[in-house]
Amino acid sequence: xxxxxxxxxxxxxxxxxxxxxxxxxxxxxxxxxxxxxxxxxxxxxxxxxxxxxxxxxxxxxxxxxxxxxxxxxxxxxxxxxxxxxxxxxxxxxxxxxxxxxxxxxxxxxxxxxxxxxxxxxxxxxxxxxxxxxxxxxxxxxxxxxxxxxxxxxxxxxxxxxxxxxxxxxxxxxxxxxxxxxxxxxxxxxxxxxxxxxxxxxxxxxxxxxxxxxxxxxxxxxxxxxxxxxxxxxxxxxxxxxxxxxxxxxxxxxxxxxxxxxxxxxxxxxxxxxxxxxxxxxxxxxxxxxxxxxxxxxxxxxxxxxxxxxxxxxxxxxxxxxxxxxxxxxxxxxxxxxx
Numbered sequence: 407x408x409x410x411x412x413x414x415x416x417x418x419x420x421x422x423x424x425x426x427x428x429x430x431x432x433x434x435x436x437x438x439x440x441x442x443x444x445x446x447x448x449x450x451x452x453x454x455x456x457x458x459x460x461x462x463x464x465x466x467x468x469x470x471x472x473x474x475x476x477x478x479x480x481x482x483x484x485x486x487x488x489x490x491x492x493x494x495x496x497x498x499x500x501x502x503x504x505x506x507x508x509x510x511x512x513x514x515x516x517x518x519x520x521x522x523x524x525x526x527x528x529x530x531x532x533x534x535x536x537x538x539x540x541x542x543x544x545x546x547x548x549x550x551x552x553x554x555x556x557x558x559x560x561x562x563x564x565x566x567x568x569x570x571x572x573x574x575x576x577x578x579x580x581x582x583x584x585x586x587x588x589x590x591x592x593x594x595x596x597x598x599x600x601x602x603x604x605x606x607x608x609x610x611x612x613x614x615x616x617x618x619x620x621x622x623x624x625x626x627x628x629x630x631x632x633x634x635x636x637x638x639x640x641x642x643x644x645x646x647x648x649x650x651x652x653x654x655x656x657x658x659x660x661x662x663x664x665x666x667x668x669x670x671x672x673x674x675x676x677x678x679x680x681x682x683x684x685x686x687x688x689x690x691x692x693x694x695x696x697x698x699x700x701x702x703x704x705x706x707x708x709x710x711x712x713x714x715x716x717x718x719x720x721x722x723x724x725x726x727x728x729x730x731x732x733x734x735x736x737x738x739x740x741x742x743x744x
Contacts, residue, residue: 408579410634412652415580417592418613429699430591431563433554433577435533440543440578441466450524452531463537463712467544468727474594475550476730480570480701481583483545483552486559488628488689491642492680500581504530547709548731549702555696561585561691569616574615581642583618584633584688585666590616627660633688634665637676642706643684647674664692670686673717704731 418664427524445462446452455464475687476482485624507529510522545552564573565584575582582590593613622629635655640646650658661667713719 408581409578409584409639409641411583411635411639413432414625414652414656415583415616415647416624417616417660418612420591420615422474422477422479422594422613425591425594427480428573429480429482429571430474430574430576430594431484431553431566431572432594433559433563433575433579433582434485434541434578435485435559436536436577437470438463438533438537439531441470442533442537443528446524446527446528446739447459448524450526450528459717460537460721461717462718463533463541464544465719467541468548468709468713468724469549471545471550472727472730476733478733481550482563482566482699483541483550483634484550484566485542485552485554486558487554487556487692488555490643491689493681496642507516520694532704544709544712547712548704549734551699551701553697558585558687561687562693563587565691565693568695580616583616583621583690584629584636584641585691586618586629586689587620590618592616593687625656625658625660629683630689631659632666633685634668635659636688637681637684638663640666641684643687644676644680647672668694701734703734704728716729 442452442460451462455461470482507526510526511548535609536565536682543554553562553566559580560575560577560582561577563577564582564587566572566576567587567589574591575587576591576594578592580590591613593611613739618629622632627635635652635658637644638647638650638655638658639652658671659665660670662671665681706725709728710721713724714721
């Protein structure tokens with residue numbers, strides 16, 4: 407998902423404490439996909455309630471948000487709106503991958519291959535309209551603001567960061583940098599230990615920061631050229647040129663100056679109208695100013711009703727998570743002082 411820039415960008419390790427007292431706009435769909443993928447039973451089956459309804463996303467949202475708030479972070483979740491028509495092919499391809507993974511998951515279960523089953527199951531997660539609705543309802547009950555983007559959530563979050571309404575965008579994808587986010591935070595929702603794909607090896611995962619302007623200066627390019635590099639590599643909105651990865655695209659754009667010159671140099675043709683539209687998606691995307699950033703203390707009764715009464719969550723565990731939101735009171739007081 408998103409453009410892979412490999413090791414082109416310098417990343418700074420940080421901790422949740424380093425982000426204390428900062429407002430972070432979280433790519434909601436990105437986070438929900440992580441929760442739905444990771445929070446599963448040993449055989450890959452997602453967490454479910456007594457009626458067979460998936461609850462992995464609710465569990466992830468509650469406990470991860472509680473940890474962020476306890477660390478003094480003020481989170482905002484930004485949800486995707488309608489996808490751009492150019493993304494249709496990417497969406498269709500992802501759907502096929504999920505359907506194939508689901509077939510392989512069930513086959514592995516039948517054979518009793520638990521490790522293979524879990525690996526395949528992690529590729530099947532889908533963020534449905536019902537999951538989005540439940541997530542928004544839970545965030546409202548927790549007193550955490552969310553923003554509905556007109557189109558790409560990362561574009562909206564990046565716009566809010568450029569305005570200074572938030573400090574950074576939190577996402578696993580580098581697309582936020584293409585949308586102009588001054589600061590990108592990765593691994594905010596998956597700190598801890600992570601198993602490497604297909605191996606019995608675990609690595610420590612820590613949050614990391616990528617600062618856009620510092621990296622552009624170091625690379626000696628402008629954001630417009632970064633977008634041209636992405637188009638050569640391939641984005642969610644266009645197919646790239648075969649054989650061109652992050653380093654090669656950088657060398658080509660650095661030498662050619664822009665995409666048009668690069669295509670002439672490579673003797674490759676791309677549809678001009680499509681290229682200009684992809685540029686517009688990243689450089690001038692549809693965004694909204696219709697949002698209000700207001701944090702409140704959780705409505706404990708509503709949260710318990712939603713999670714415990716409706717979905718059979720452990721009441722003691724939910725209450726324990728809600729206790730972490732008491733940190734919000736300190737943040738409210740500090741805001742009033744300043």
